[in-house]
Amino acid sequence: MTEKLVVVTGASTGLGAAVARRLAGPGYHVLAGVRRDRDADAIRSAGVEPVILDITEPGHVAALAARVGGDPRALHAVVNNAGIQVNGPVEALPMEQWRWVFEVNLFGHVAVTQALLPALLRSRGRVVNISSIGGRFALPTYGAYAGAKFALEAVSDSLRREVAPLGVQVVVVEPGGVRTEMAGRGVATANRLAAQMTPEQEERYGGLVRAINTMMAEGTASGLTADAAARTVAKAVTTRRPRTRYTIGRDAAVLVRLARVLSDRALDRVSAATVKRYHPKPATV
Structure with missing residues (x-):
């Protein structure tokens, strides 16, 4: 058989579905x-x-590993794409939400990777981790989401250095704005969580949360289609000698460059100026 297996998690809709197709x-x-x-x-x-795969369910992950292990075809790649977006100020975001974001966006990927690494080592395959520009640059209210993505980037670097001598490649893909259902769900979740803030927290962060939600919705609407973004992921899967990192979209490419050359304070000013444009305007009489 010349045909090889590729596993794509989070393939119900959006980028994952586009990559699978x-x-x-x-x-x-x-x-x-x-x-x-x-x-x-x-x-x-x-x-x-x-x-059927919920990457936070050990039984599902074990069943996937058994399915791959029982197939005579070699496992060429695992695309760790499943994810959720939950935004809120560090002070106001409930701890159960922090834990759930890391469970889905980090620990679930580690679990799938651990389960399938024996097959990848046999085939000298590759791991493709779908991170985010949020894994390189953290906007306000993105503490949980960006924290998990920063951690995924670090895990990817460590794993790459562990398995490169064994013939397995590890690639990180960092999308910017992509028109998917996840972004819309993220805005709805952020609004729901914002409604649970205390009056004091609302006074401190309410305008910021609304500005970020508006910016996120606008960036998603103007972003790439899932099909266009899937071309880069497919390249990371199929190219014989892939780069260690790929960005998707002009916004991601620009932010990565800025993060490399600007100081933290300069990046703070860029972030503040960007968010300020989306703050609700005071009502006029």
Whole structure:
């Protein structure tokens, strides 16, 4: 058999679904992780085999590893794409939300990677971790989300240095604004959590939260389509000698460059000036 397996987590909608469809075809059979039967029905097609997968459920991860281990085809790549977006000020975001963001956006990826590394070591395959520009630059209210993404970047660097001598490649992909359902859900979640702030917290952060939500919605609306973003992920999967990191979108490329050359204080001023444009305007009589 010349066909190889690729696992894509978080493939119900958005970027994950677009990546699964783009990779399916000559050379690759995609195991697309979805959480519900109706999502499985929607994505099932030639070359795309849905598997029920919640990356925070150990039984699901073990079943995925068994599915891969029982297949005669080599595992070429694991695309760790599943994720959630939860935003809120550090002071006001409930601790259960902090823990859940890290459970999904970091620990779930580690669990999947651990389970599938034996197969990747046998095939000399690769791990592709979908991070975010939030893994390089943390806006206000992005503490939990960016914290998990910064951690994913660090885990990716450590893993790359561990397994490169063993023939396994590790690639990080850092999208900017992409038009997906996750961003819309993130705004709705941020609004719901903001409504639970105390009056004092609302006074301190209410305007900031509304500004960030407006900025996030605008950036998503003007971002790349999931299909366009999937081209870069597919390149990271299929290129014989991939780079260690890829950005997706002009906004991500610009922010990465700024983060490299500007001081922390200068980046603070850039962030404040950007967010200020989205603050609610005072009512006029």
